[in-house]
Amino acid sequence: MTELHDVATRHGCVACGLHDVCLPAGIEGEALARVDRMTRDRRTLVRGEPLFRQGEVFHSLYVLRSGATRSTIADAEGMHQVIGFGSPGDILGVDGLLDEAYRTEAIALERSTLCEVPFARMEAALTEVPSLHRRMLRVLSGEVAADQDHLVAMGRQSAVERVALFVHGLVEKQGRLSRQGDWLRLSMSRADIANYLGLAVETVSRALGRMEETGMLQASGRTLRILDRAMLSAMVSAAPLRSQEKLTAIRKRAAMNS
Incomplete structure (x- = not known):
């Protein structure tokens, strides 16, 4: 049995229905196997359960496999502003890359499953797997585009x-x-x-x-x-x-x- 089949059995990136829209999109072969190896087991949240809180130490990115989330940011007075909604295929926690702390709070709006990707493992892979590095840049660009769309809507x-x-x-x-x-x-x-x-x-x-x-x-x-x-x-x-x-x-x- 090949190594690629082994990791597919453990984590399922190869066979996952979101393969074309989430983090491994466009990544094949050994690079995809590496993404599988650095991905932890699925995590399940019930409705209302937080994935991470604003101000918590950043340690992982999360790929939403099913369900939905709401991202909010609180001001100094504790007022919460909704800044986005997560749907399957979205990558959550990118805002934590700025200063090693999550700048938002992500809450499950319904029962949701996620794949956790510890960033320490990904950081090492980014320097060695060009296709993953390009994909990560596209993810960051998507975050910017989403913010721009929100500004357009507010305008x-x-x-x-x-x-x-x-x-x-x-x-x-x-x-x-x-x-x-x-x-x-x-x-x-x-x-x-x-x-x-x-x-x-x-x-x-x-x-x-x-x-x-x-x-x-x-x-x-x-x-x-x-x-x-x-x-x-x-x-x-x-x-x-x-x-x-x-x-x-x-x-x-x-x-x-x-």
Whole structure:
């Protein structure tokens, strides 16, 4: 029996259904076997259980295999801001690389399983496995892109546009996981979504109601059914154009008054 088969039996990176979207994506052969060797056994969290707390010493990265998580950051007064939601294939704990302490808190929103990757083992492998090093850079780039997407959402003046952008992001994630994107089961509460988007809970509900009225989607509790993907995509892509038009109009008025 080959070594590659042995590690696949122990950890399952080779046969895992998330192979193409999580840490080993694009890594094959002995490099993949090495990723398997440095990955600890699965860890299971129940709903509400923390994966790590803000300020805890950083020691590992985690790959979410199933379930969902919510990441928050607390200010000096203890107020929590939701900054992201984890879904299968996501890598959690990257923020701990900055100063060797987790800067956020990650909580399971439902029963979740994760693979733990001790960073001390990964650090050694990064210098010896070029494909893993490139993959890690892509992971870090993904973190930056996610932060940028959040800033874009927060910059939208219309609550409907913010909610539409959020829903569109979930649809895209479903597609990357090869899941049916027309049905979304929200693991997070309306309060979590509102916190993430900087809106009131009632505003999120009204925004979803307006999207229902247009025939874009159908909302029932934590389940969303996307009825018109083209309309959803058009709203998301048209919003920056409208913002640019507003900016241009403001500049023109300022020039006329100067």
